[in-house]
Amino acid sequence: MPAKGTSxxxxxxxxxxxxxxxxxxxxxxxxxxxxxxxxPSSTPPALAATLTNALPTTTSDxxxxxxxxQENHLRFLHASPPLISRILHIVIGTGILGFMLKLYKxxxxxxxxDGASLALYMCGITVYIAxxxxxxxxxxxxxxxxxxxxEGESIHGKVLDGTEGEFIGREDSLRVLAASNTIxxxxxxxxxxxxxxxxxxxxxxxxxxxxxxxxxxxxxxxxAMGKEGGGKKKQ
Numbered sequence: 001m002p003a004k005g006t007s008x009x010x011x012x013x014x015x016x017x018x019x020x021x022x023x024x025x026x027x028x029x030x031x032x033x034x035x036x037x038x039x040p041s042s043t044p045p046a047l048a049a050t051l052t053n054a055l056p057t058t059t060s061d062x063x064x065x066x067x068x069x070q071e072n073h074l075r076f077l078h079a080s081p082p083l084i085s086r087i088l089h090i091v092i093g094t095g096i097l098g099f100m101l102k103l104y105k106x107x108x109x110x111x112x113x114d115g116a117s118l119a120l121y122m123c124g125i126t127v128y129i130a131x132x133x134x135x136x137x138x139x140x141x142x143x144x145x146x147x148x149x150x151e152g153e154s155i156h157g158k159v160l161d162g163t164e165g166e167f168i169g170r171e172d173s174l175r176v177l178a179a180s181n182t183i184x185x186x187x188x189x190x191x192x193x194x195x196x197x198x199x200x201x202x203x204x205x206x207x208x209x210x211x212x213x214x215x216x217x218x219x220x221x222x223x224a225m226g227k228e229g230g231g232k233k234k235q
Contacts, residue, residue, distance in 0.1 A: 013098025014117065015195060017091045018188050021124075025185045031073050032178035034066040063171075070174050071139055078136040095121060113198035117191045124187040131180035135173060144170045 034040050040062045099118045102110055138144065168176070 007102050010098045010101035011195060011199075013101065014095055014121075015192065017095035017098075018121075018191050020091055022185060022188050025181050025188075028073075028181050031066070031070040032181055034063060035070055036175055036178040036182070039063060040066070067171055067174055070178070071170075074136055074139045074174075074177065078140045092125065109198055109202055113194050113201070117194040120187050120190045120194070124184050124191075127180055127184050127187070131176065132184070135177040135180065138173055139177070144168070144173050 099114060099121065102114045103118070106114065
């Protein structure tokens with residue numbers, strides 16, 4: 001039984017997209033792990049053989065293979081059919097719809113838990129637009145910072161035109177994308193924790209209200225029996 005004052009369907013519209021995005025981030029984690037979280041001691045020979053042509057130069061850095069893997073994967077993602085991005089944006093909109101349904105004529109619990117969840121959700125959207133989308137475009141174009149500027153152009157002019165905003169190199173750009181995925185995962189887990197906290201708080205409140213009602217009924221029944229007993233004694 002859902003707790004009183006909750007909207008199970010609206011909650012489903014929130015939790016469904018959040019779990020969907022966490023699944024996507026989990027699929028990206030194998031690419032981000034060696035880039036951001038650990039330094040591999042060596043590259044597996046079978047893995048290195050598959051990326052012989054993908055590596056820009058011969059290097060002793062064990063992470064070079066994983067940078068190439070991540071870069072190729074991100075380029076493949078950005079080159080996916082428009083239908084993929086449309087489905088992604090529909091799912092994002094579904095989550096926002098769920099928050100709108102839950103925050104329509106909100107209670108105090110809705111304002112606290114759903115308001116904070118919506119703030120985290122919007123932070124996740126901001127990270128997606130500002131870091132991930134921009135990073136995918138940068139990786140696809142290969143427009144990393146620190147590269148030579150074509151003759152007749154300047155960094156200052158590109159900044160004013162809004163066509164140059166990256167001043168970090170290839171590896172740092174890929175690390176920023178991996179870190180953005182981690183931040184987004186933490187934000188989405190925070191949304192789930194807040195929704196679970198709201199469910200638990202409202203469930204405990206419902207149980208306490210039921211116990212208070214039962215106690216009131218017992219006291220009322222005891223008083224009624226006392227009055228009946230007093231009336232019989234007088235007779």
